[in-house]
Amino acid sequence: MSGFLLLVRRDLRLALRQGGDAAMVLAFFVLTVVLFPFGVGPEPELLARIAAGIVWVTALLAALLSLERLFQTDYEDGSLEALALMPLPLEAQVLAKCLAHWLVTGLPLTLVAPFLGLLLHLEPAGYPVLVAGMALGTPSLSLIGAVGAALSLGARRGGVLLSLLVLPLYIPVLIFGVAAIEASIAGLGARPHLLLLAALLAGAVPLAPLAAAAALRQAVE
């Protein structure tokens, strides 16, 4: 088996055996969205108006929650140093870890999002675009987040630093994710927005591993 797949399988296995992280992210996502009707009131029109924004912003925060541990445990137990000395380039390893991270966080978030849309009276036209947008956008969240996670390694209060680094970079994903849903509800067609999300992903796949690997090399030197 290639080193790339070995690393994906190992990270998935770690996530499944430890269990807590992925479940916590999902629980955070659901609970936070459920809070909104209590906060802003149960009027269906109001909730339907802000549903897309709520689901996306909450998904962003949920993804952020799990990012701190992306490299942290490997850094602490010496695995990161050993990984940096493996023949597989660190860039490819970052990509493998992002893929595993997406499979245990981004994918479940994408699958749960329509049910939360239901809870918020999202217009029927919005659902397919919500799922398509999340499917295209959440991998970007994992990739961009990996850069922040690598940069904040070893820093005190790394989690806070990570949020400050990463949240501004998530803004484009948020804008096009929400705009796609609103465009489709308004009958305008979501295609341009989804294409822009895909473009962000196409940019993040090569660039984020480069940046994250450079930061990881700094951390283990």
Added chain:
Amino acid sequence: MIRAPMPAPSRSAPPPVPGFAGRAIACRRGERLVFAKLDFALPAGGALLLTGPNGSGKSSLLRLMAGLGRPEAGAITWEGEAISADPAAHRTRLHFIGHQEAVKPVLSVAENLAFWAGLHGGTSGIAAALAHFRLERLADWPARLLSAGQRHRLALARLLASPAALWLLDEPATGLDDEAVGDLLAAIAAHRADGGRVALSTHTALPLPAAATLTLGRAA
């Protein structure tokens, strides 16, 4: 064999050195120059013992040998070619075992070993490695149940699980019982008999026949 510091090298490019060698290496950690003008040579089948007080740069030198970071000055070469010229090739031919074991508590002993061996490029020696370091009976245990010494043996088992020409060991005997130290020395002897190279740092005397000793000076 060789002691630091060595005479300053001439300005002209030195001739290529066979084997694994370093010439006029300097290492900086933060503001501090840990060592400078350090030379070493490690021929096939050779062993290099790094000794010296705490903070004298033993670990730093091993990390430079592994390619984790670059020397402040000087060059480390493999068969005359700088290791920084082809880092991937260098990483394929080395094993570096540092102070941290890189063992995942939720994976079993065998899974931990299989992961590192597979990533390094060969899983043929896993069974032999587990047997050599007396971990066979623990193979299916989750690694969180291991004692510190057993975890360290699991880290050392990586040396045998996948082949590599160069072993870099940072205080490999720390925390091992006498039997395990014997296992380690036997593994090193077999590795050297096959033409392998070993560089290791130690504070305790390890009986390595025909090993060169490099004593690093007290830190400034």
